[in-house]
Amino acid sequence: MNCGESPETTGYNSRMNVPLLDLQAQYRPLRDEIIAAMTRVCDSQRFIMGPEVDGLEHELNALIGVKHSIAVSSGTDALLLALMALGIKAGDEVITPTYSFFATAGAVERVGARPVMVDIDPGTFNIDTTQAAAAITPRTKAIIPVHLFGLSADLDPIMAAADRAGVSVVEDAAQAIGSTYKSRAVGTIGAFGCFSFFPSKNLGAFGDAGLLVTNDDRLAKQARLLRTHGMEPKYYHHLVGANFRMDALQAAVLRVKAPHLGGWTQRRRANAARYLELFSAAGLSEVVRLPQVPSDRQHIFNQFVICTPERDALKKHLDAAGIGNEIYYPVPFHLQPCFAHLGYRRGQFPNAERAAAESLAIPVYGELSADQQEYVVSTVASFVQKNIGAVR
DSSP states (O other), X not given: OOTTSOGGGTTOOXXXXXXXXXXHHHHGGGHHHHHHHHHHHHHHTOOBSSHHHHHHHHHHHHHHTOSEEEEESOHHHHHHHHHXXXXXXXXXXXXXXXXXXXXXXXXXXXXXXXXEEEOBOTTTSXXXXXXXXXXXXXXXXXXXXXXXXXXXXXXXXXXXXXXXXXXXXXXXOTTOTTOEETTEETTSSSSEEEEEOOTTSSSOOSSOOEEEEESOHHHHHHHHHHHBTTBSSTTOBSSOOOBOBOBHHHHHHHHHHGGGHHHHHHHHHHHHHHHHHHHHHTTOTTTSBOOOOXXXXXXXXXXXXXXXXXXXXXXXXXXXXXXXXXXXXXXXXXXXXXXXXXXXXXXXXXXXXXXXXHEEEEOOOTTOOHHHHHHHHHHHHHHHHHHTOOOO
């Protein structure tokens, strides 16, 4: 099918179902191995910490290329634990982009600090490095750049600004495991890197799970202590921490899946490249904004996000065609009701507000077929023809 034509004009009589993510397709080839790993945990009756978690941490050290991997209960808790380990508290400020998943700013608020929000770069959706540097004050204790959708933020200027001010950088790499910045793995460049293993991530568990990484021995020791209520040895508490432990069952599942991450990432990147070719061939690249990938970074495409001012209408069109899609994210932090007390106003961060109004993620998972991708692009083309303008 020529992707500049609509399904209705090319003999497609039935709607093709294209989910946003097909976890079953990833699970089926690994089912027996995963069931065996879970059975191993059940037979051991060791569900909290223990050899599965230890083994996963060791294996992820090698996979990510970092000195310390600390398995935790979620990506959100990885962020919270990082801030706690850095001693960030009430009265402190932490700079974040205003456009991301809520946990980025929510973790700052939870430790009592003030999230200081800045706009995003309109091309990459990541933190505006100039605004981040300008937002540093004597109260600033950390900057949290987010590697959104699987693409690294521009870290060199962030690290330089942080070094000049003597503040820490906590990388929110929840969506970016395997992504690189100038050939370095994201999450390994700042004081801490925070990853999520939520089931929809490129490396997903069977529930909530996350990871905190660092190359700093002292910070690793502090984070491990805080992960278990500040307890060492048992029932002797040196700090007020929390329960941030990863379940052994989740660790066992992740140990089966982690060796496949490289292959899954390659297939996602291949699908993203095919999308770029299909959108261009259909004449859509001039009317639909496509992902931009700077040459010094490797994108892992946790999401493939397109943008159009007609986003809401396009979403309805894709829904009707059986194509999964999602808005990431409809409301930037500075307009969220829970942050109204911070005093930000509509229009203050125009790039983030535009992204919130125009962005739409389409399927890009590794098992997606070429036919499915052609159907997605053809459906977008039919919408553009009817609502925006002619395409080739």
